[in-house]
Amino acid sequence: MTHVLGRRALNRATLDRQLLLRRSDLSVVDAVRRLAGLQAQTPHSWYVGLWSRLTDFAPEQAAGLLVDRTLIRIALMRSTIHLVTPDDARGLRPLIQPVLDRDLYQNHTHGKPIAGIDMTRLVADGVELLAPKPLTNKDLGVLLAERWPDRAPASLVYAIRNQVPLVQVPPRAVWGRSGPIAHTTIDAWLGASSPSPSSLEWMIRRYLEAFGPASVKDVQVWSGLTKLREVVERMHLQAFQDSDGQVLYDVPQAVHPDPDTPAPPRFLYDFDNLLLSYADRSRVITDDHGRQGYRTQRPAPQILLVDGFTAGDWTVGRTADEVTLTIRPYQPLSNEDADAVVAEGEALLAFLHPDAGSRKVLL
Known part of the structure; x- marks a missing residue:
């Protein structure tokens, strides 16, 4: 008989994975890795996400890691900016690329202006222009327009953003500082690297370690990908049911705290992944x-x-x-x-x- 996880059991398991049941002594880097990244759409509000999860967290700890390139901000899951380790950025980005392709070619504003374009050539132009130094969207658009005068500059820039892994560079998002939104390629920022070996199974396991137990639909909402059921079902995972009979999956030997474990008050920031990474959000949302x-x-x-x-x-x-x-x-x-x-x-x-x-x- 499949074990049923009630709402409170799911809640406590989720809070534990998300470091919200008790503050953790993990380092900032290890916490970001454990969480499979933090959505960092805004420059500074994600610092509250780390403060709510880590013991004695000071913003300078994370700010310094951005400056020295130990952590980066890059478009990943759901085509949104995430704070991640370089290894996770290189591992996740190829897997998430179909989400970014869909966002580009079906985009209401930019889909038609880039229709039929020689994407290989455009990508090469973008990589070449961004290699010497980071550029704002406006500056990149001006340079691209010189090479593609019959295309909308904003759409050219959007295509580069979706087709090329771009890092949003400091001082943007550095605590106590400000700066324009400027990008360069991940290879220009971190140095060229061979592609990290990764797979959908690896990505799903990372999700479950940070957000599980969860359904196939939950994984798809978090990632933005579709048609993952076959992949999930061939993995060696634990299977549960929620109170509605929906099948939930989890990594083997995962910890499931007692549903009556006390949960202290926590302040979440505006784009906290806890609230954005499930199809069924009732494990947290009332x-x-x-x-x-x-x-x-x-x-x-x-x-x-x-x-x-x-x-x-x-x-x-x-x-x-x-x-x-x-x-x-x-x-x-x-x-x-x-x-x-x-x-x-x-x-x-x-x-x-x-x-x-x-x-x-x-x-």
Whole structure:
């Protein structure tokens, strides 16, 4: 008989894999590797993702790794920017390429302008132009337009971004600093390298280690790929069911914490992979969360977890004299939970604004 994992069992297993059940002593690099990368669509909010997961995390730790090229930001899963190790970037990017191809050729804005183009030649031009130094999209577009005068420069740039592994370079995303969005090729940034041996089985195993137990559809939502069922089913994986009878897969010998394991409050950032990497997100997301209309809200919300589940959202505001964390719970919190949330919120403000003269948590 297949073992059934209830909602809380799935929740605790997921939080444990995501380093959210308790803070980890892993190094930043090892944590990023363990998580199969962090979505890093915005320049700085992902630092909160590391702070919520690691013991004594300081932003300078991750910033320095970007500068010295130990970590990079590159388009990967779901065609979104992720913070990853170079090895994972080289291993994952070829596997994810069909997602980027689909995004390019079916793109409402750029699909038609690049239709019929000699892509091999365009890619060679992009690699040549980006090799000497990183370029902004505008600057790359100007140079490409000189070679492709009958094509829209923005679409040429978009094609290069999708067809060539491009690193978004510092000072963009370095804590406490700013800079234009500029790219160069992964080989120009890290040095030429032979392709890393990787497979869909390796990618799926990495996903399950960071997000499992999970269904085939969950893997597909995380990666953006389709038609993975045959690959998953031929792998030597544990099989479970959720409460609705859906088959879930996991790596052998995976840890499944007791469903009653305490889960402390955690502040998630706006593009936290925990909220984006499942077809069925009910292991973390509550009905109250679904009623907020977040799918149409911009900017994306920053979410509070209480007892492991979505319980509210949060924003930070600053005046000349004070920094304020405003927490909006979906439902009234118990006194115990409220005290724990405030304590975690005070620690978050100290992390985000250590030099503020005054810090306040509003709940």
